[in-house]
Amino acid sequence: MDKVVASAGAAVADIEPGATLAVGGFGLCGIPSALIEAVLAAGIGDLEVVSNNCGVVGWGLGRLLDAKLIRRMVASYVGENKEFERQYLSGELEVELTPQGTLAERMRAGGSGIPAFFTATGVGTQVADGGLPWRYAADGSIAVESPPKEVREFETAEGSRRYVLERAIVADFGLVRAWKGDRHGNLVYRMSARNFNPLAAMCGRVTIAEVEELVEPGELGPDEIHTPGVFVQRVVPLTPEQAAEKRIEKRTVRA
CATH class of the missing domain: 3.40.1080.10 (Glutaconate Coenzyme A-transferase)
Structure with a gap:
């Protein structure tokens, strides 16, 4: 083609x-x-x-x-x-x-x-917990913020570790x-x-x-x-x- x-x-x-x-x-x-x-x-x-x-x-x-x-x-x-x-x-x-x-x-x-997939990157920060300002209002306040994401604990070869779900x-x-x-x-x-x-x-x-x-x-x-x-x-x-x-x-x- x-x-x-x-x-x-x-x-x-x-x-x-x-x-x-x-x-x-x-x-x-x-x-x-x-x-x-x-x-x-x-x-x-x-x-x-x-x-x-x-x-x-x-x-x-x-x-x-x-x-x-x-x-x-x-x-x-x-x-x-x-x-x-x-x-x-x-x-x-x-x-x-x-x-x-x-x-x-x-x-x-x-x-x-x-x-979707789980990754350790961002666990314990606003990336996972939510609250990152996505859009500000004209007066400087936060109009839209990131939502919290699912965090799950998995057993690995190094022991238990938390991972965040990313879509x-x-x-x-x-x-x-x-x-x-x-x-x-x-x-x-x-x-x-x-x-x-x-x-x-x-x-x-x-x-x-x-x-x-x-x-x-x-x-x-x-x-x-x-x-x-x-x-x-x-x-x-x-x-x-x-x-x-x-x-x-x-x-x-x-x-």
Whole structure:
């Protein structure tokens, strides 16, 4: 099945306001920037976005945030984006902060058909006990806070230990970026740009992949493939200019 779509705009055309998006990337590394720009151009708002972070002011998911298109964010790190901080503290944005490994496993579980799992991470903190501010009111009070989660004790080789129940994440759409991809949707990521991309691809009901290099079926060796095409519904080949545009948060150079 040829899954190639002519443009990023066509690939995101059926994303509706209120949708949940799982977006690959870590910092600005491996982000699906062309797909993000297509969502911005379409003006699709009221979004819930699941991603490690929310880009920076002026780039990546920060572009959607700047345009007030994101209603709710599920993330593990938000420290590089001052507009994110402003919207959160002013009550304009709801934020569910999740430990990074837990976030990764919630996404993997969603793509694997596992509804929930127990983890030791967060036991004894507000992650498990509840009370984390998800959304503030305009006067600075907490409007919405995280609920308490089930905590259960299990016997392990080291003795009894408490674990907290975390629920899987299944998104309406997964947006990812790959180094190479074929027409069947098989994807290969390059080095650290792999990051959250395989997980975002797994947990999206409809996954859209932008690829820097489109190859024909059979050109990718089976052992090379990081995301099998069964997880991918649409493939968008990038132009050379789009593929070359890779920004970083901070640049440090010698004098």
